[in-house]
Amino acid sequence: MGEISAKAMMDEIGQAARAASAELAFASAERKYAALIGAADAVWAARDEIIAANAKDVAFGIDKGLSDAMLDRLRLDEGRIRGIMDALRTIAEQRDPVGSVIAEWDMPTGLHIQRVRTPLGVVGVIYESRPNVTADAGALCLKAGNAVILRGGSESFHSSTLIHACMVKGCVQAGLPAAAIQLIPTRDREMVSEMLRAVDYIDVIVPRGGKGLVGLVQREARVPVFAHLEGICHVYADGDADLDKARRVVINAKTRRTGICGSAECLLIDRAFWAKHGAVLIEDLLAEGVEVRGEGEITSVPGVVAANPDDFGHEFLDMIIAAKIVDGVDGAIAHIREFGSNHTESILTENNAVAARFFQRLDSAILMHNASTQFADGGEFGMGGEIGIATGKMHARGPVGAEQLTSFKYLVTGDGTCRA
Template structure:
């Protein structure tokens, strides 16, 4: 079986490499046509997609997935509509390929341009969320890249149904159907093969839990865009507006607990911890959140004493850790010790304190007076995203079409020679 999978993955890789050459020169009209046709196909196939998703949900429940993980997996008419709209949003964006990033002239008579180019072939390995099939396919297509998708075992049927719509879009635009390929097996040997396909894949993007991402980063021979966890913090400053703070914290934790932008740790300035902080904690408890409180907060009604390992933990559930800090520097120190470099938010009306936080916190996304649930490429105007990259090289934060490009230098002369 492993030999069969190795042969299959080599064939998929070779087909993707060939398709990438065609996509690199595809017109924006072709790409728009493909994505809009795929969106139409998703809407037309709603019944098929929902039936496939029902199979996946049954599989997930039998596997013992948590409610938060099942929420990531579930599709309904609204979510299918959002998938179609995401495809149209990406279609409507400016084509990043061929954009001139910078241009200048040199004394020797050369004109130099730095121009966006496709990366080539992207490998995406993801868990649970079937919408990633469309998001990743759309963004790679828009940026002129072929993509090999390996969805999670939980979303196997849903991903196949959505992938069929992507292929229908490619066909309508006259683009190679192998531009967006879905690995047709749950066998984990396919993942191992992808991680070593240096001849066929230019970058791997894992989207999933710490176990998956850690495995990819440890074993991949192909470059990786990744984040390990979404350990997101919200810091309520001494100068926070009470109404804003109560609303934002509740949204950041409870809107959807199973996404990587959900708040996992609340930091309270000493000056408001026993007043506004106590109100916020009461709001969370009333909403059904288990509050694991650190030193100086355990006397508050309804809280549970936090353990050291609760700080720096991605719960992905109705659980949040809470700590007191002396000031904004204390908050930033806590984030540096326990954060994952994903998303942090400060709630304050003090412009200088906000500026300090935004400039000195080293995470990929830093926010002021906004819910961490906005840590999403679609909310940033990217149409969709493949994931949130927390590394510091090339792509950082939400990975949209522009982040899936590289660049080259195009130099023009007129018989110019170097002295």
């Protein structure tokens, strides 16, 4: 596809999305609910075809040399398709954010003012590998009254195409425009560039993928972006941590799924914890097959690899973790400020004052106390799903669900009211 045909495709898709967004802005909650339930039913009915298509995608990914963690993100089986269906139903059941009153007040002039939620318009989502994003992103945008243009990764092309068809089927059955949810029908990378330039059609871009993709989008987009560049998540074991809790959480945070952005990439151990309990957390990780790249005293533990300076602040997305001993909560805070990505950090402690200091003095999008960083997920936050995790400070932050995909407008009512 040449530049002219890519531009023509973007114009066609963009115009259709704009027209759909105008209709979706006032679509009833009942109609959007029906569309999402219909999409969920269609996904489940097509599960055998989706699994067969996914096998082609996995073979393509293997040929491309994707890592085991990335292949895990790509794979679909009946259980994961059930998860997609359940996420669609959960999003359908959520309260419709559009039109909800955020705040209202009266002025001495006689004006009554309301701030109400309104759709963003057209959302562009660019993502890699994970075909479930096709459903999550489409559903969340629809719930918030937005049209969406999806550009899935080349690896998930066949799976995403079938899931998208199910989403469109749900929309059409519910009397909503087919163009409410569009999928770029080509693997051509030029369409990514066209989306990033499509200021006439797209109101916000959400990239969901690795550092390379997100960095490209943040550098080149002329459209506003909700994004996180990396998920460099830290777990800090404080001197007052409960040992059993700490052991459970550290293993889960690192090993449950290594390829997601909420996977722990660095373990910080308070010197007081080390003095009480020794290398137990390090030994647990090694026993689970994790490569521990340690610094200082941690290197004395058999099996630990000496860390390079760039192992701290690195997103491994693999069975690898950096580890370091720090001097108390302030040492952990200083390390995270230097090496973190403002995504998710967890403190393990029974000392509520120390936890409060950790919460107060760090500014990551998600801070946790005695919980695994793997909970950094919109579904686990009760949002049904998420379109991504945003680590910036403008508009959306943390898991981006339906409510975060709205803006607001002011409705001002008077009674022949004039300004003096």
